[in-house]
Amino acid sequence: MTQNYHRRSPHPKRRRSHRPPKKKFAPTIKAGSDERLKPIFEQIGTPEARPFSPDRFQLEAVEAVRHGDCLVTAPTGSGKTWIAEQVILKALERGERCWYATPLKALTNTIFSRFCDLFGKENVGILTGDIKDNPDASIIVGTTEILRNQLYDAMHTGRDLTTDLVVMDEAHYLGDADRGVVWEEVMIYLPSRIPLLLLSATVGNARQIADWLTDLRGREVQVIEETKRSVPLHPLFFHPSGTLFPLVSQKGGKGNVGLYKKVNSYVNQDNPPILAPPNRLPPMGEIMKVLKKYRLLPAIFFMKSRADCNGALELCSGEILAGDPARADLLSQRVDEILTAHPHLSRHKQRYHLEHLAVGAHHSGQLPGWKIVIETLMNEGLLDAMFATSTVAAGVNFPARSVVILNSDRYNGVEFMPLSSSEYNQMTGRAGRRGKDKVGFAVILPGKFNDLRHLARLTNQAPERVESQIRINFSMVLNLLLSHSPQQIEGLLEKSFAAFLLEKKRGRSRGNRRLWEDFTLHLEFLKFKGFVDDDNRLTADGEWASRLRIDSPLLVGECFRxxxxxxxxxxxxxxxxxxxxxxxxxxxxxxxxxxxxxxxxxxxxxxxxxxxxxxxxxxxxxxxxxxxxxxxxxxxxxxxxxxxxxxxxxxxxxxxxxxxxxxxxxxxxxxxxxxxxxxxxxxxxxxxxxxxxxxxxxxxxxxxxxxxxxxxxxxxxx
Known part of the structure; x- marks a missing residue:
């Protein structure tokens, strides 16, 4: 089903007084590189194998959890999961139980598999709604919604949550427009006796979040911040001629960056050469040859749409793989091993590209099983390129040596908006594999919707703030009324991150007014429809409706009635x-x-x-x-x-x-x-x-x- 949307124009409308100049196409792409890249390219390679040595921030975080709550913010791929593993190991040695919450089912499955290897299958369970396995295990890995629901049940029955540690991975989801409310609920409802370890990408207001949690939970939350990438990142510009240039140049003091002079000259041309005609994809096969020459593969190409991901496969050739017959044989054998037991996936129309060209498409239009195939082969170093939408940047771990960015904007479901620093950092966080790469690269391709100056600014832009996304819904109201009076619920809402932020600006009296008014409206409707009585207690209908922790509990409930x-x-x-x-x-x-x-x-x-x-x-x-x-x-x-x-x-x-x-x-x-x-x-x-x-x-x-x-x-x- 084709979506009917258009890009927001970055410029006001102009009168068409003449035809736009005809675009110049670059001659045949020929690999080349600016002399300033030579010392950087010489760094490419695999680090010396040596025993793992944790970074300072990792050790500090492990120590911090011994004394209370901890918020760790660090770039993608810097090793935050190692911290959780060490903390969980120490908890197991004490005979304690742990809950590891993630925002995505795919990430939950990945962590579950890893923990089974580390701690033994008998010690790990998984809860995602779709999967329920070993729910009484010492370590539970699950989605944040499941943890929230368990907290609802614990408050209703009066029994404490049966865990001694909660780890919330990707904690910056607190600011997610759709699901941030669930994260905030968990933080509000979680008993303060249970230590809380939050793992997050870098955020602009980590100290503020910690201050809120300290105020909320009555125990100090220590912030451990790491801003340095474990694998240094170098942004490059791919000129349509095939020559690679540095994207940015340092100007004066720290943080003051601008386009590299030759890139700036390209941008300032009235009619610069381009890689492909409008609405056409660039020549992916030729681009990959250049990346291959300078050892910049494997690469993740971030495309604007699913159709572009699929279309990019058709522009690739088997030349790169043909030059490495040993890897070609290994790839073919591995694909056959993986797909033999899965008849439907084995007939996938993109299997040929995967097996014979060493490239794959990864996007939300693919079956989960096929995406796992792509992720597995990428992680094993058997693919040269993966073409993905930007949504793949968050939550799943399959880094590459380089990422390739074709667009400086992203469709948010309503319109195209410029990439934020968080989105850019999520994408470039996949560049450079810890333990496999000494350096990583972000390769920027020129194009109609790629603002090079905007991307240059993002390379050194401060991380964005996380804002509260809490809102009232009927499922929340029904479940809170199981165990709280309206006055007690008002007290809970006063503890929200939203109220905390407003209190700092306007004073406590106005901090939670919007939430309380919204709660009251929901409550009155529930009374009107007989789910709540005049004493603000759930009726029999209200009690069973509270079990419907779904998007439309009242409509489904009315079907039952x-x-x-x-x-x-x-x-x-x-x-x-x-x-x-x-x-x-x-x-x-x-x-x-x-x-x-x-x-x-x-x-x-x-x-x-x-x-x-x-x-x-x-x-x-x-x-x-x-x-x-x-x-x-x-x-x-x-x-x-x-x-x-x-x-x-x-x-x-x-x-x-x-x-x-x-x-x-x-x-x-x-x-x-x-x-x-x-x-x-x-x-x-x-x-x-x-x-x-x-x-x-x-x-x-x-x-x-x-x-x-x-x-x-x-x-x-x-």
């Missing part, structure tokens, strides 16, 4: 999919005559039955999702046994988007299945429905793939 949910598992799947759908769908294109009448009838009954309730929510100012038939019909087919490729065609979605719809549906079904004591038939249908849709290729993991010894580094001499 009106007895609208079907008991057929496939129909249950279909209806829930309609609630979790995130995008507009074209229901007019569906041939309804080809769909079961029971599906159409059930869908229309639910939509009609919920209309009065939805109108009331809208009248009170709350958002209400529109229910579409298309996602419902898609998931009905999948739950009913329709082959995967047929479901993909019917859905009109890319495999990764369909996978995400299925996983979100499964997560909602999981919560509905938990209501077996109140709605046994519907809960049983939900449990069967989840089982019906969680099958290959959705559940494909590569945990059982053959182990592989360390191979040669792509793009480097063996």
């Amino acid at each position: 009106l007895k609208l949910f079907p008991e057929d598992p496939a129909l249950m799947t279909a209806m829930v999919a309609s609630f979790v759908n995130e995008r507009e769908r074209d229901d007019e294109s569906i041939n309804r005559n080809a769909l079961p009448k029971s599906l159409i009838r059930t869908f229309l009954t639910i939509r009609k039955g919920l209309t009065p309730f939805a109108r009331e929510m809208l009248d009170w100012g709350f958002e209400v999702p529109f229910l579409y038939l298309h996602p419902a019909a898609t998931l009905y087919l999948w739950a009913s046994g329709t082959p995967w490729n047929d479901v993909v065609r019917f859905s009109g979605l890319q495999e990764g988007d369909l996978s995400r719809l299925i996983l979100r549906t499964a997560d909602n079904l999981h919560h509905i299945a938990a209501l077996s004591a109140v709605f046994p038939q519907a809960a049983a249908a939900a449990a069967q429905a989840k089982k019906a849709i969680m099958k290959d290729p959705i559940v494909t993991t590569l945990e059982e793939m053959p182990a592989h010894e360390e191979g040669p580094v792509a793009g480097s001499p063996v």
Whole structure:
């Protein structure tokens, strides 16, 4: 489904008085480099093998956790996970239990696998909503939402959380617009007796976050900051002729950077040469030859779209891999080893590029299993290049020697906006592999949407501040009312990061007014609809609705109260999919005559039955999702046994988007299945429905793939 959006123009509209000058194309690309790069390129290579020696900041952080809470901020790839491993090891030696929270399921899986190797499978469990394994283990690795839900349960039952240490990885997610609220909730609800270790990329207000947590938890939070990269980074400019230049030059004092003089001359030309015509990708194969000559491979190319990632594969050739027959044979053998046990992935249309060209595309339109294949081969040094969208920069660890940046802006879901310093640092944080590279590189390609001056500023820009993203929702209100009075909840809201920031600016009296007013509005609506009584206690309906920790708990709850949910598992799947759908769908294109009448009838009954309730929510100012038939019909087919490729065609979605719809549906079904004591038939249908849709290729993991010894580094001499 093509998104209908346009780039924001960086300039005001101009009258077209004449044709724009015709762009000059560079002659055939020929590898070259500026003389100032010679000493830098001479540093390229693998560091001497020697026993691991932790950095100063790592040792300081381990010591700090012995005495209380600790916030560690350091560049991507600097070794923050090692700190957690040492702290967890010491906790295990004392017979204590640990919780390791991450923002992404992919990162959770990676950490789980690593911890199983380090601490033994019997000591590690995983909880992601999709996966529940060994939940009583001494170490639990899971998503932050699961930890938040466990805190809700602990507050409700009066039992303490059964852990002695909480580690929150990627803690700067506190400022994430969509999910930061969950991080803030965890920090507010976590008992102060439990030490808290926060691991974060560099942020501009680490001390302020620590001051808030100190005020909140009544114990000092020590900040350990490291600004130096473990592998030095050098930004380069790729001239359309094929010559590499330094991107920036130091001017005077520290922090004052500008474009290198020859790059500045290029930018100032009225009609500079370009690498490709407008709306065309640059010649990736030729660019990779230049990178190969100067030993800058392997590389991650950050593309603006999924289509560009896929299109870039078609512009690559097998010349680089052909020059290294030993690695070519090893790559072919490894791909075959990995994919043999996964029939669907083994037929992937991009397998040829992976196996014969040593390149892969990695983006959210791909199945999770295929992305794991790409990540695995990249980590093993068998690929020359990976073409990815910028979202791949956060949360998954597969660095390369170089990253290649084609655009200085990024689509945020609404419009294109200039890259922030945090986004730039996440991307360039993948350049330079600790223990494998002495130096890393960020290679900037010229293009219509690549502002070289903006990127030059980002190379030395201070990290951005993390702001509070807390907001009130019905699931939060229902769960807090399980164990708190409104007055106690007001006290909790006064402890929020948002209130702390406002208090510093305006005084405590205004610190949490917005949150409290929003909470009161939600509370009054819950009273109006009978989920809360006049004494501000949950009714019977409110108690079971609190278990629906999903995006639309009240709409799903109203379905239960009106007895609208079907008991057929496939129909249950279909209806829930309609609630979790995130995008507009074209229901007019569906041939309804080809769909079961029971599906159409059930869908229309639910939509009609919920209309009065939805109108009331809208009248009170709350958002209400529109229910579409298309996602419902898609998931009905999948739950009913329709082959995967047929479901993909019917859905009109890319495999990764369909996978995400299925996983979100499964997560909602999981919560509905938990209501077996109140709605046994519907809960049983939900449990069967989840089982019906969680099958290959959705559940494909590569945990059982053959182990592989360390191979040669792509793009480097063996």
